[in-house]
Amino acid sequence: MKTVILSGGGGTRLFPLSRERYPKQFVKLKENLSPIQKTHRRALLISEPNEIAVSTSRKYTFLVKNHLGDEINLILEPAARNTTAAIIYAIKKAVKDFGWDMEDVFVFLPADHEISPENAFAETLKAAEELASKDKIVVIGIVPNAPKTGYGYIKQGQPLYNGFEVEKFVEKPSLDKAQSMVEDGSYYWNSGIYVGKGKLFLEELKNVSQEFAPFVEMELKELEKHFEEIPSISIDYSLAEKTQKLAMIPAQFSWNDIGSWDAVYEELPKDSKGNILPENGIAIETQNTMVLANNTLPVTIGVKDLLVIEDKDVLLIAKKGESQRVKEVVEILRQRKNREVIQHPRVYRPWGYYEELLKGDRFKVKKIHILPGKRLSLQMHHHRAEHWVVVKGTAKVMVDGKEMFVHENESVFVPKSTLHRLENVGKIPLEIVEIQTGEYVEEDDIIRVEDDWGRDSTV
Incomplete structure (x- = not known):
């Protein structure tokens, strides 16, 4: 199985620790390892080192090498055009440069997810590889533990070999709809992890999304010249929601896409009062509060349900449950042309x-x-x-x-x-x-x- 780690995104959802030039896949929050380092460690459980590549932007080249070493296979995307373009290019580039084969089973892993235990991840992906070998494109479904409105949902269909057919997708539902789907028991979160033969990915894209057909048919050099013309659409919309070849394997592992500071709070270890503070921190009458501060001595008194993130040049204070609104802050900073949104200290x-x-x-x-x-x-x-x-x-x-x-x-x-x-x-x-x-x-x-x-x- 050949693994491609998708690391081209410039995510600022963990601002201020993540910036446009230092996105969240490189931010170390747990185990003193970045998400991309942990994703690579998991990839080594299912692929040999020379069967792993990272698809990323040219501007992140040295960040990837700093985190994973100079020997990592790199696929440098000509431009940022979302996951469909990244997958088309990665398959063609890997076949040409690394000697991979179109008949190989490819797994595409987002670089910024938190997954445990890792042995269960490996077992799930091996099951997905088996199903993908039967000419299926496989998505990994996550058993939901709460009615999250920021995720896409997959409805489980009839049993299919060692997995299931996919009956339908539901994108980012309302809270009431999400609650009913969680209670239904047949819906899963879409993990964004896809598995399938390289040839099948390209053939199905050409069949179900005609706007991608010219780019799928191009030779690599021609594709590079026209890369910025590729529609900027995610693989969920261009392929997964349209193909009749899609199947699902339920994950045997816990999963968190670390898409907000609330998600980070859920992931990190807490004290008996639900607090997360540095070792030198002092918390008096404080509950369910996270303070991440490496440059100051943090002290809290009489507060609860707060998210406090300190960096050398920015201090973020948010109420728990509101951290998705960080994107509003980022947009304001962009309009003001503040360098803090772009550059990390x-x-x-x-x-x-x-x-x-x-x-x-x-x-x-x-x-x-x-x-x-x-x-x-x-x-x-x-x-x-x-x-x-x-x-x-x-x-x-x-x-x-x-x-x-x-x-x-x-x-x-x-x-x-x-x-x-x-x-x-x-x-x-x-x-x-x-x-x-x-x-x-x-x-x-x-x-x-x-x-x-x-x-x-x-x-």
């Missing part, structure tokens, strides 16, 4: 990451973390000078054509308008405190002369 780069620690008039202080064997671009700045202090590791530094090694507790000065480069030649991460001074200290004051990742001057 910790900015990831192919070589590691940096964090802004302090900023004032004509100065900025950053922490720079460089992975072993990585280096920054050969670059210069017109409006600022930089002072580097090595906190951990050994840096190989080039300033104005001169190379030197800078060790812990040593520093180097980089004048403005001077070519320079920073490299970690050691075996441990290199940490630098950088102090920028000048009339302009924003990130777009950069001229890249040479870059290992082919980036331009603004990335």
Whole structure:
């Protein structure tokens, strides 16, 4: 079975921890692992390492590699066009680049779900593979534990081999309708996990959704040229709701799509009063409250049913049950063109990451973390000078054509308008405190002369 992890979405539903450039599949909330890391760990239970690929946006390339390693098979989507386009492209790309076969059974896993226990996941997917081998497209159904209105529902039909036919879909019902479906007992949540032969996915798309037929028939290079013309529709609407080849396997595992802070609250361990706080937190007469704060000492007094999410640049306070409205906040921030909706305080780069620690008039202080064997671009700045202090590791530094090694507790000065480069030649991460001074200290004051990742001057 070949596994494709779908990780192209730029979800901001867990704002402020998730941003457009740091979506929720990369946010570590449990076990100190990100959702994409746990999804990959589950994929290894059903596929060999070389039978797993991640379909993602080019802008998330280094995030995926930072979380899963440089050896992961990558399918870089030419544009964000929803899951139907991603699946068409992933099948064609994997067959061409990785030697997979159209007759192989493919499983498409969203990258941002919480699933347990993992052995039950593997058993469910093996059952789905067996059913898919009989020329069926299989969706995994989740037994609902509450009348959720944000999920799609699947009505179970007649038994079919080791699964069931699908009688119908119901998309995001009203609360009353959801309640009646849960009580009915024959409805399941749609997990968004699909299993089937690559060839069958493409054939059925062509048969039941004519608008996709021209793209299914294209060769890979032609498809890449016309990718942005593909209708932006999810696979649920384009294929699952229309095909007569659909079947369902009920999941033997618990599932959470982590689509809101309320969903996160349900997933994390709580104290006897239903609270979730950091170890250093203090809660007095507090009930059913979640506080996620890594930068401050959180204290609550006389409150209940609150969701408090703190990041370095944003503080979110919401009443439990209202966290879906985070999308309203995100839209307001977009209209205001606030950078907080786009960029996380910790900015990831192919070589590691940096964090802004302090900023004032004509100065900025950053922490720079460089992975072993990585280096920054050969670059210069017109409006600022930089002072580097090595906190951990050994840096190989080039300033104005001169190379030197800078060790812990040593520093180097980089004048403005001077070519320079920073490299970690050691075996441990290199940490630098950088102090920028000048009339302009924003990130777009950069001229890249040479870059290992082919980036331009603004990335």
